[in-house]
Amino acid sequence: MPSRIEDYALLGDCETAALVSKAGSIDWLCWPRFDSSACFAALLGNDDHGCWRIAPVDGQFVQRAYRPGTLILDTEFSTATGRVRITDFMPLRDEHSHLIRLVEGLEGEVEMELLLRLRFDMGLTVPWVRQLPEADGIHAVAGPDMVVLRTPIELDGVDLSTVARFKVSAGQVVPFTLSYGPSHLDVPPGIDVNHALAHCEQEWRQWSDRCLHVGPFAETVKRSLITLKALTYAPTGAIIAAATTSLPEALGGVRNWDYRFCWLRDATLTVMTLLRAGYVEEAAAWRSWLVRAVAGTADQIQIMYGIAGERMLDEKEIPWLPGYANSAPVRIGNQAATQLQLDTYGELMDALYQARRGGLAADDDAWSLQCNLLERLERIWQQPDEGIWEVRGGAQQFTSSKMMAWVAVDRCIKTAEQFDMKGPVEHWKQLRDQMHADVCAQGFNAELNSFVQVYGGDQLDASLLGLALVGFLPPDDPRIIGTVAAVEKYLLQDGLVLRYRTAESRDGLPPGEGAFLACSFWLADNWVLQGRMEEASALYEHLLSLRNDLGLLSEEYDPVGKQMLGNFPQAFSHMSIVFTAYGLTGDGPMVGERAS
Numbered sequence: 380m381p382s383r384i385e386d387y388a389l390l391g392d393c394e395t396a397a398l399v400s401k402a403g404s405i406d407w408l409c410w411p412r413f414d415s416s417a418c419f420a421a422l423l424g425n426d427d428h429g430c431w432r433i434a435p436v437d438g439q440f441v442q443r444a445y446r447p448g449t450l451i452l453d454t455e456f457s458t459a460t461g462r463v464r465i466t467d468f469m470p471l472r473d474e475h476s477h478l479i480r481l482v483e484g485l486e487g488e489v490e491m492e493l494l495l496r497l498r499f500d501m502g503l504t505v506p507w508v509r510q511l512p513e514a515d516g517i518h519a520v521a522g523p524d525m526v527v528l529r530t531p532i533e534l535d536g537v538d539l540s541t542v543a544r545f546k547v548s549a550g551q552v553v554p555f556t557l558s559y560g561p562s563h564l565d566v567p568p569g570i571d572v573n574h575a576l577a578h579c580e581q582e583w584r585q586w587s588d589r590c591l592h593v594g595p596f597a598e599t600v601k602r603s604l605i606t607l608k609a610l611t612y613a614p615t616g617a618i619i620a621a622a623t624t625s626l627p628e629a630l631g632g633v634r635n636w637d638y639r640f641c642w643l644r645d646a647t648l649t650v651m652t653l654l655r656a657g658y659v660e661e662a663a664a665w666r667s668w669l670v671r672a673v674a675g676t677a678d679q680i681q682i683m684y685g686i687a688g689e690r691m692l693d694e695k696e697i698p699w700l701p702g703y704a705n706s707a708p709v710r711i712g713n714q715a716a717t718q719l720q721l722d723t724y725g726e727l728m729d730a731l732y733q734a735r736r737g738g739l740a741a742d743d744d745a746w747s748l749q750c751n752l753l754e755r756l757e758r759i760w761q762q763p764d765e766g767i768w769e770v771r772g773g774a775q776q777f778t779s780s781k782m783m784a785w786v787a788v789d790r791c792i793k794t795a796e797q798f799d800m801k802g803p804v805e806h807w808k809q810l811r812d813q814m815h816a817d818v819c820a821q822g823f824n825a826e827l828n829s830f831v832q833v834y835g836g837d838q839l840d841a842s843l844l845g846l847a848l849v850g851f852l853p854p855d856d857p858r859i860i861g862t863v864a865a866v867e868k869y870l871l872q873d874g875l876v877l878r879y880r881t882a883e884s885r886d887g888l889p890p891g892e893g894a895f896l897a898c899s900f901w902l903a904d905n906w907v908l909q910g911r912m913e914e915a916s917a918l919y920e921h922l923l924s925l926r927n928d929l930g931l932l933s934e935e936y937d938p939v940g941k942q943m944l945g946n947f948p949q950a951f952s953h954m955s956i957v958f959t960a961y962g963l964t965g966d967g968p969m970v971g972e973r974a975s
């Protein structure tokens with residue numbers, strides 16, 4: 380049985396990620412890439428689907444923390460006979476990928492046990508395990524994958540698993556290095572763990588120290604930025620939506636999706652967040668990734684890609700995994716890749732515009748891409764689409780999709796005018812006016828005094844909180860005041876904002892899910908724009924209180940069961956933490972900038 384979602388910590392090397400629980404168990408690791416098959420998939424089943432546990436025989440979790448400014452985790456346990464610390468980290472990748480665990484005696488003597496159950500292919504395949512030639516560990520192979528465990532401790536093979544028992548005394552450190560390599564190549568060489576630790580610490584600190592000042596929220600923001608950086612695939616610059624697949628949006632439900640891909644929406648918002656915090660290099664890498672990923676005809680643009688720009692992300696179910704808390708099916712791949720989501724154009728153009736404003740050197744390829752995309756958008760913007768929430772019940776005329784189409788045109792006009800780029804600006808201005816008038820005429824419900832989810836509809840949708848944030852209408856426009864009030868009335872539940880009422884909207888799935896956390900941050904952002912600072916601060920503090928002990932947030936939260944839901948950690952939630960902090964500190968609020 381896996382732990383609660385909030386009991387996991389994130390480890391990573393900017394190419395893949397692992398989740399380790401408070402019980403010392405690594406229950407999730409896809410190797411060698413974020414989107415590879417997991418070799419530890421206990422998160423979506425049980426120990427038999429793969430895990431690596433190191434913990435005291437009769438011990439208790441005491442505390443854990445990341446070393447400041449890093450992704451290096453220290454977890455402390457105590458027993459009747461002493462105390463021990465496990466330091467878990469993944470060195471930023473060189474030629475090979477390593478996951479290192481250092482067991483250090485702090486007090487007395489502690490008896491420890493190790494269980495290593497490698498199951499390649501998402502918990503399915505039992506590898507062939509042999510001793511390393513120098514008898515300093517084991518070597519596991521199945522199909523294309525090879526994993527090597529090196530340690531001075533004696534290992535035994537029992538019931539298709541590797542086990543060990545050992546004692547650590549105060550001052551003693553016992554190292555374990557798990558390394559990945561393709562099975563057709565030589566065994567990855569061992570590494571100097573002390574050097575790897577020092578180097579890893581230094582690299583993370585140097586990166587996180589560059590973060591621009593955010594006053595009282597400096598540590599909060601830094602932790603979210605580190606999380607966003609850890610969700611970045613360094614070789615290509617892509618940014619994944621979350622480190623996991625199929626953590627459920629309702630326990631026992633079917634809303635279980637694979638987030639280990641690069642959504643243009645999530646990634647562009649993450650890039651804007653990183654830019655706001657001063658990380659221009661990451662924005663440049665993402666822009667290059669983007670231009671490569673969408674290269675070709677504008678008609679074939681997708682709303683998401685694989686981390687190297689792959690387009691075929693076919694969704695399939697994994698029947699041998701029972702799912703987190705029996706939430707089946709477990710899915711890999713994501714059919715949303717084939718959907719039409721018009722908002723993506725707006726997010727993309729906004730990010731490219733903000734990148735220029737943030738000092739990123741002009742890129743001709745990016746501008747010609749933007750012009751081509753705008754031509755396509757002009758042809759299709761009146762079509763129904765699947766919208767920001769990627770509904771599976773058929774395309775509809777979503778108001779927020781049209782609003783973001785307006786953003787796309789608006790940002791291209793601004794780019795042309797402010798950066799002297801060539802384009803049919805006068806024509807674009809007419810198109811922008813046409814879109815604005817269309818949204819105001821068809822997306823506003825006078826009876827509710829609010830914009831509504833779909834044209835002519837009567838349901839609320841949290842994506843409408845974007846209207847003021849993107850500058851579609853000023854925050855003090857009566858229609859915006861009315862919409863924010865309606866969201867408060869119809870979508871606020873137990874202090875958190877729902878994205879929409881699943882029972883009353885047509886999303887093609889059985890009703891019921893947690894509160895999608897980014898939406899509550901958007902409400903706080905609107906309150907900031909309306910000058911309701913006390914309410915905004917209170918909501919922000921409440922949202923921060925939902926993070927786990929390490930500052931991590933998943934996609935959704937169940938305020939009744941008081942637990943995290945959905946994929947973890949999620950970029951959307953973490954970028955929202957950063958955005959709102961900048962707004963609240965009044966330190967050049969990003970939302971204000973976006974509204975300019």
Ligand SMILES: OC[C@H]1O[C@H](O[C@H]2O[C@H](CO)[C@@H](O)[C@H](O)[C@H]2O)[C@H](O)[C@@H](O)[C@@H]1O
Nearest residue numbers: 620636642644645713715767768769770
């Ligand atoms: O709930 C239905 C949809 O859920 C996922 O989409 C959500 O996550 C995306 C990535 O963070 C985000 O971009 C989107 O706005 C969210 O609604 C899932 O990926 C979809 O396949 C699914 O239909």
